[in-house]
Amino acid sequence: MKLSQLLPGQSGVVKEFTDLEMSVKLMEMGCLPGELILVDRFAPLGDPIAITVSGYQLSLRMQEASTIILDQI
Amino acid sequence: MKVALVGNPNTGKSTLFNVLTGLNQKVGNFPGVTVDKKTGVCKLPDKRVAxxxxxxxxxxxxPKSKDESIVFEVLADRQNASFPDVVVVVVDATNLKRNLLLYTQVADLKIPVVIALNMMDLASKSGINIDIDGLSEKLGVQIIPISARQSFNVDKLKQAIAFTSDHPLQKDTIDVSALAPRLIDKIKEELFIESPYAALQIAHQHEDLRFLSTDKSDRVEELENEFSFHSDTSKARETIARYNFINEILADTVIAGPKQTKKTVTSRIDAVLTHKVWGFLIFFLILFLIFQAIFAWSEVPMSLIEAAFVWLTTLVHENLPAGVLTDLLSDGIIAGLSGVLVFIPQIAILFAFISVLEDTGYMARVTFMMDKVMRKVGLNGKSVVPMIGSLACAVPSIMSARNIESWKDRMITIMVVPLISCSARLPVYTVLISLVVPDKMIAGFLNMQGIVLMGMYLISVVAAILAALAFKYILKAKERGYFIMELPVYRMPRWDNVLLTMFEKVKTFVFEAGKVIIAISIVLWALSNYGPPGKRAEVEHKYESPQIISEYSSEELELHKSSELLESSYAGVVGKFIEPAIIPLGYDWKIGIALITSFAAREVFVGTMATIYSVSDDEAHISSVTEKMRNAKNADTGLPVFTLASSFSLMIFYAFAMQCISTIAIVYRETKSWKWPFIQFTYMTLLAYISSLVVYNVLK
Structure with a gap:
């Protein structure tokens, strides 16, 4: 399941990434395999989204979120 | 000694910098790039100055942006003028894991390093327990718990900086060499690099490092091919290894706070501020407030500044002997100076708001809300602020476009922002509208003049959006765009920081843009005060004849004389010269002069009109500008100059043309190249010319 498929309030654990270049940026920001991601909210127009990961809030575009594969918990 | 502050965004690094240096700071540039270099001095306990x-x-x-690339450039190049003796890594205690990633990278460069563990107050509030001594021992580095906002323990940090040894004492973090053993050895050997990690970083970044010569960069490329080095894979492996190292260390030294079950304050504020309805409503209210403040609060200080300059000009005229030098001083230099300084209140107010919005964390939310809309036209969520600010003045708005990381998005923003009608166009619009639009009510409550004025503002916003769309397809992105952005928790603004930002931006504007504005004002003064030999003497002579002196009052005489002098000046000659080009737009050569003098600032239009049209004013009294313009007749045809068609054509010209030296100067400063102001000037002037031509011919 991709992060972009979650709705606000849902969460999942990072399993892997589909885009190597993007994965480096995401990991630098604390989005690591094994971390819990909670979707906080969508922007009023549906994109980008705000997530909580390793203790802080991150916003990313849907297209970027679709490169993160999650394990459901 | 040199000390560099390094850290994640939103860790309080700038606050610490302000606490350490106070007002002893200056903003310059790293040589060759637009990135701001903030430096300051700080006295250490051992009397050394850092x-x-x-x-x-x-x-x-x-690096993800141009700004970020500076960090490695400075830390990796021992020849760099900014290469530090000590690096202070500012670490947010409430988010140690992510913050320590950068620490481990910096530590591996083998530069002496100290950790400033910031936000200790917030960390203990949320129940995070950090064994500082244990952490310090495991990393082999001094760790000073501080709170930059409360200036807590900053003296201890200064002491630690003073005590730091010349040699890096920190322990190795990960086994860097394992990532690309032979490649790293080769680069170390051939490029004389000491630290394996610096060698690895060079392998990753060699194409963009300015301290690396082309031969060396090519050699690194060769080596990479030889050892089949894959940059992204290596980065991913390295990042995971670093986090494993950090997790191991933190497992023994940090006890996380209790899991938060109830919603945080930030999350509750966000529920309102990024709400589908309330979010936009509040955003537009804030914009409205800013816009109002820029106009309302700046009115008094701006008129005070203007009054001060009028007083100064009179003082100069009264106390200095009349002559060219006095004229140059009063009409060239002082006039130019007032043109610069009069913008200070607006710049200060705009930046005060922007820095409060940024400091509190609200700006990140605006970006978050607007990103989708702005992306459609080639802009970015972060373009919203400069676009709004340019309703007041493009100059501070272009400066504020720095917050946009993506090069392409930032350039588009800078290129289109001057199209939005700024406050300087307002006097031009109001004069022309009052000339040709009847002061009538439509449907009993809508003032026609007001509607036309609003229409001008709408047209300008639409033009900016269309121009952005055009640039979206013309400009090529230099890097892949990202929108992975931290949404910081809401905090109270730091007022001293707000004041410092205001002060800094105003200073930059006065010194950087000021130089150009004054220079061009002097040129304009010369052009309108000197003319081809002979012509001016003729005019002077004419006004000395007793016949003319008896015919007019002395005041009128002055006016007529000055307008005829203008006609015979180089500016007048240029006006006549460009007349064939502007006749199709419905203008005569006198408007031509105004178009030229308006390049100093658009407001000049009204004043220039007043001077020029006094010549055709044969009534016994000195009439108002509007009246003079209404009575203005074309010398050849005898028809009025300001018809509906020519007035609207002129308004459209002023709406679109790049007639602002301050903007040109600031675009040059922000892009560090004359290419961009040139492109901007050309496209805007062409747009203005063609649109005015169309408007004139449709309405004629």
Whole structure:
């Protein structure tokens, strides 16, 4: 399941990434395999989204979120 | 000694910089790039003076933007003028794991390093327990718990900086060499690099490092091919290894706070501020407030500044002997100076608001809300603020476009922002509208003049959006765009920081843009005060004849004389020269002069009109500008100059043309190249010319 498929309030654990270049940026920001991601909210127009990961809030575009594969918990 | 501050964004690095240096700071540029270099001095307890360099905030030494690339350039190049003796890594205690990633990278460069563990107050509030001594021992580095906002323990940090040894004492973090053993050895050997990690970073970044010569960069490329080095894979492996190292260390030294079950304050504020309805409503209310403030609050200080300059000009005229030098001083230099300084209140107010919005964390939310809309036209969520600000003045708005990381998005923003009608166009619009639009009510409550004025503002916003769309397809992105952005928790603004930002931006504007504005004002003064030999003497002579002196009052005489002098000046000659080009737009050569003098600032239009049209004014009294313009007749045809068609054509010209030296100067400063102001000037003037031509011919 991709992060972009979650709705606000849902969460999942990072399993892997589909885009190597993007994965480096995401990991630098604390989005690591094994971390819990909670979707906080969508922007009023549906994109980008705000997530909580390793203790802080991150916003990313849907297209970027679709490169993160999650394990459901 | 030199001390560099390094850290993630939103860790309080700038606050610490301000606490360490106070007002002893200056903003310059790293040589060859537009990135701001903030430096300041700080006295250490052992009486040594440390030069503190605030490096741009970054999450890692692998840069995502131009700003971030400076960090590695400075830290990796021992010949760099900013290469530090000590690096202070500012670490947010409430988010140790992510913050330590950057620390481990910096530590591996083998530069002496100290950790400033910031936000200790917030960490203990949320129940995070950090064994500082244990952490310090495991990393082999001094760790000073501080709170930059409360200036807590800053003296201890200064002491630690003073005590730091010349040699790096920190322990190795990960086994860097394992990532690309032979490649690293080769680069170390051939490029004389000491630290394996610096060698690895060079392998990753060699194409963009300015301190690396082309031969060396090519050689690194060769080596990479030889050892089949894959940059992204290596980065990913390295990042995972670093986090494993950090997790191991933190497992023994940090006890996390209790899991938060109830919603945080930030999350509750966000529920309102990024709400589908309330979010936009509040945003537009805030914009409205800013816009109002820029106009309302700046009115008094701006008129005070203007009054002060009028007083200064009179003083100069009264106390200095009449002559060219006095004229140059009063009409060239002082006039130019007032043109610069009069913008200070607006710049200060706009930046005060922007820095409060940024400091509190609200700006990140605006970006978050607007990103989708702005992306459609080639802009970015972060373009919203400059676009709004340019309703007041394009100059501070272009400066504020720095917050946009993506090069392409920032350039588009800078290129289109001057199209939005700024406050300087307002006097031009109002004069022309009052000339040709009847002061009538439509449907009993809508003032026609007001509607036309609003229409001008709408047209300008639409033009900016269309221009952005055009640039979206013309400009090529230099890097892949990202929108992975931290949404910081809401905080109270730091008022001293707000004041410092205001002060800094105003200073930059006065000194950087001021130089150009004054220079061009002097040129304009010369052009309108000197003319081809002979012509001016003729005019002078004419007004000395007793016949003319008896015919007019002395005041009128002055006016007529000055307008005829203008006609015979180089500016007048140029006006006549460009007349064939502007006749199709419905203008005569006198408007031509106004178009030229307006390049100093658009407001000049009204004043120029007043001077020029006094010549055709044969009534016994000195009439108002509007009246003079209404009575103006074309010398050849005898028809009025300001018809509906020519007035609207002129308004459209003023709406679209790049007639602002301050903007040209600031675009040059922000892009560090004359290419961009040139492109901007050309496209805007062409747009203005063609649109005015169409408007004139449709309405004629």
């Amino acid at each position: 030069q503190i360099i605030d490096l741009p905030g970054t999450y890692s030494l692998y």
